[in-house]
Amino acid sequence: MALSTQDTLLITAGNTMQSARHAVLGNEIRNKVLLSLRPEAQDFLRERLASRPIAVGDVIFADGAPVTHAVFPNEGVISYMAEMEDGRSVEKVSIGLEGFVGVALVMGGGNAMGRTVVQVAGYASWLSIDDLNAAHERFVCVREAMLRYSKSLIVQLMESVACNSLHTAEQRVTRWLLQTHDRMQGDEFILTQEAVSQVLGLRRATVSGICSGLLDAGVISYHRGHVTIRDRAALEGHACECYRRVLDASLLR
Amino acid sequence: MALSTQDTLLITAGNTMQSARHAVLGNEIRNKVLLSLRPEAQDFLRERLASRPIAVGDVIFADGAPVTHAVFPNEGVISYMAEMEDGRSVEKVSIGLEGFVGVALVMGGGNAMGRTVVQVAGYASWLSIDDLNAAHERFVCVREAMLRYSKSLIVQLMESVACNSLHTAEQRVTRWLLQTHDRMQGDEFILTQEAVSQVLGLRRATVSGICSGLLDAGVISYHRGHVTIRDRAALEGHACECYRRVLDASLLR
DNA sequence: AGCCGAATGAACCATACCGTACACATCAAA
DNA sequence: TTTGATGTGTACGGTATGGTTCATTCGGCT
Secondary structure, three states: OOOOHHHHHHOOOOOOHHHHHHHHHOOOOOOHHHHOOOHHHHHHHHOOOEEEEEOOOOEEEOOOOEOOEEEEEEEEEEEEEEEOOOOOEEEEEEEOOOOOEOHHHHOOOOEOOOEEEEEEEEEEEEEEHHHHHHHHHHOHHHHHHHHHHHHHHHHHHHHHHHHHHHOOHHHHHHHHHHHHHHHOOOOEEEOOHHHHHHHHOOOHHHHHHHHHHHHHOOOEEEEOOEEEEOOHHHHHHHOOHHHHHHHHOOOOO | OOOOHHHHHHOOOOOOHHHHHHHHHOOOOOOHHHHOOOHHHHHHHHOOOEEEEEOOOOEEEOOOOEOOEEEEEEEEEEEEEEEOOOOOEEEEEEEOOOOOEOHHHHOOOOEOOOEEEEEEEEEEEEEEHHHHHHHHHHOHHHHHHHHHHHHHHHHHHHHHHHHHHHOOHHHHHHHHHHHHHHHOOOOEEEOOHHHHHHHHOOOHHHHHHHHHHHHHOOOEEEEOOEEEEOOHHHHHHHOOHHHHHHHHOOOOO
16 A cells, blocks of 8 residues: 555645545545445436545534535545533544445434544545435435444444443554554555544553554554554454444444 | 332332332323324324333343334333443443334334343333334324434434543443433432442442442432432532533433 | 341452653654 | 654553452341
8 A cells, every 4th residue: 555656746635645645546436335325326326426535634514513415435534523511522433434424414403413523534425415315315225225324323332332431442442443444445544643542532642552562563553643554353353342343233344 | 209108019020119109100101202293193102002110120122132112111211231242231322201212113123232121110101013113104203203312312322422431430420310310200219329330331339439429418318229319400510511412412301 | 036138338459541741753844 | 954843652640440358237038
């Protein structure tokens, strides 16, 4: 997954080599929800989907904001963040190519159920609420697919509640890395320890210690925000059962 | 809310005075989802609902079991429990008169999304899957109500994920007590520290310390499994913002 | 009356994690 | 080349919670 320098010729707002690559490769639909649809529905949607890069820190929807689009990631990670009164924040749930942002739409609500922020850069397909409704009405498979994802979202949430109560920081960090890996095309992605600590509600120092351990064990390697998964099986060994449970309930299985 | 001794004349399988009381009073539908329906739908359902007591420890559905009924609590608390490989378990989410057990049905799945266990005794209305489907097809308000609850369930789950990451044991215990209080008719209910510790994944000793504190502060009182809420406002003061957020998203608001 | 189980309080030490602070290396911009 | 920002390692003490065990009290059953 090494990036050639010529990619930088196409730098976008996203600004990193990572997103530059997506400007090149970023037209392919990889989102599993979209790909699970019947050909007619896919054809219908392909004409209406707009693909564009998502960059770290991009806010897809503010908390409670009107949901104007459904956003289907093809690569990258988007998180629903909880913001507490004391200023602290944590991830409620994360979304990648196995799902989409905008379940509220399916649930008959027009307002975002949390602040959605891009945590790992990639690219996503956007569909306007009108086009979504049209597809929703027209194709049974669209209705089914959205319900199916809603269900797996609930599974992920339930698992996370339990995981956050019972499992160690290391288990949760590795679980998050595994999920991220599943959502990226290669073994390498851009992610700082700072970001991981924000997402999981840990100190950066805690994340740092955990990562050092994984580095020493040869499980991952990293350097100033560039992470590489070296030994996926070993990484799973450090994670909790929650990883596999969530995976099994998802479209990535 | 004192229980008179004559209640014990009607002791049921549930075996406590609490459930005996419900055998007497347990016919009134108090479930907010049911009560939110239009009169026609309510009439349709009343003829098909079966009301009966739920006792502590009753397993409504085993994890992954076929969901044969929707269960609408009128009083009491039912929890979805997560069971880990090492034998530990915690609550994923709890349900009372503001919701129902069997969201999986709405999500197009026939299998339970977790083991559902009664934590606080009460009584509930049961509806067969066939009757539910009939009502679902016949009344728009039924579809809407189930979607509305699904959404508030997701809100509760999201809040719990964050809460379990960021908030103290005391905040979570008091939040759980407040939610339970909201789901009961009186200020008194039957609940052991042991049960609370199981639900929240804490040591009983931890819960014990917290409860002593609340007792000393005059916020609650308790004696061998009988809890009384003495000062609700003060109790809210000990809980985190999550309590009110979940409440505001629910039908109890 | 006596017994046993259930519910609670309390003690011990262990440890995982936090809050904070600082030091260092690397990269990018000037 | 310098400078500043960023990403990371690490160290300090503090605290919340866990694991375990024991004692006590109360209530219900025989």
